[in-house]
Amino acid sequence: MRAAVMGYNGIAMGKAHFHSINRTQQFLRSLDSLFAEAVRGSADVQHMLQSTLEAAVRVVEGRRGFLAIVNHETGELEVVCTTGEGWTEERKRLRLNLGQEGQRGITGYVALTGMPYVTGDTAHDPHHLRFFEDARSEIAVPILGAHGQARGVINIDSPENDAFDEDDIAHLAPLAHAAAVRMVIEGFRARETALVAIGQDLASTVDVDALVRKVVDLAADALEFEDCSVFLLDEQTEHLVLKATRGSLALQVGKAVYHLGEGLTGWVALHGEPVRLDDPVADPRWKGLFTEFPAAELGAFMAVPIESR
Structure with missing residues (x-):
């Protein structure tokens, strides 16, 4: 058995x-x-x-x-x-x-x-x-x-x-x-295609506002960001002015302003260096003057300078 x-x-x-x-x-x-x-x-x-x-x-x-x-x-x-x-x-x-x-x-x-x-x-x-x-x-x-x-x-x-x-x-x-x-x-x-498209637009577009809006759309789609915004320097006032956005700041275009050196956005413009942070609110440079999300929901932040020659 x-x-x-x-x-x-x-x-x-x-x-x-x-x-x-x-x-x-x-x-x-x-x-x-x-x-x-x-x-x-x-x-x-x-x-x-x-x-x-x-x-x-x-x-x-x-x-x-x-x-x-x-x-x-x-x-x-x-x-x-x-x-x-x-x-x-x-x-x-x-x-x-x-x-x-x-x-x-x-x-x-x-x-x-x-x-x-x-x-x-x-x-x-x-x-x-x-x-x-x-x-x-x-x-x-x-x-x-x-x-x-x-x-x-x-x-x-x-x-x-x-x-x-x-x-x-x-x-x-x-x-x-x-x-x-x-x-x-x-x-x-997708990012490569977006960069090529931006390069072509830079060579052919004279309408700066239209170009900036397209850059925002392409960057947001290619990088899969919840939001993307572009601030440009007003040389007369030396203020950074919001020119285009894909988020809730749409009503602030032309109105939202950072001083050079103010907040993370102003710091990047002043120093000409990119910033990438997993917890931007904890950074001492953070001001949060114009945010698309409540501070508690903001998971990551990236900003890069736009340089002209």
Whole structure:
């Protein structure tokens, strides 16, 4: 009897071991393919993200999944890719509001914290939003940018309780990194295109106000800033005057003024040196005279001088 029991366990362990090897091989092939595609940039970003999501669902044996990207202008997570059962056109248009706790779900929680999340019992999970009745387990991993900020999230569910664990997170994280690499490369290309467009406008545009507005639009889009503003020096008064903005200061164009050396904006103009800060409010040069957001919500700041020759 003992021999029969031992023999049965041996077969079961053999099958589990074989399954584990197959899973690892499948994962490595998918990861290699995705990183190669990301580095070459041979396919568009949408195709790359879709391939990443499908590989992620396969490797953790989930039922369905989606990939959402952070929209910095609206403060929302927008679903850009889906796979698996049950996705209607309405569900594919899903948006999660990061600013409202009751509307962000597990995916939003991961986007805000930059940390992966697993639940084996969605019915009692405080973050879970029920979009699919058969989802019993859920796993989500962030797609992180260069400075640790979430660019997006991969979310996968299963009809089984306790379907995911730390090992699944370990498999999903590199796939998310591959997607992040492709998004970074696409960002470089967008910035290159923006700089070329600005250069062409500098050579052909005599309307300074129109040029400044275009510079603001291109910079905000290429760098994915929530807001971007341009101050120009009035040589008669030696004041920096707001000439264009993409944020809530639109009504202050032509009115908002910094003195040379005043605040971070004035300091950059006076010294001709760029500034990049993760916590601008803590900097002693910070004045906050004209801000697009409340000081408590301001996460980062960058300013560069515009030099004429």
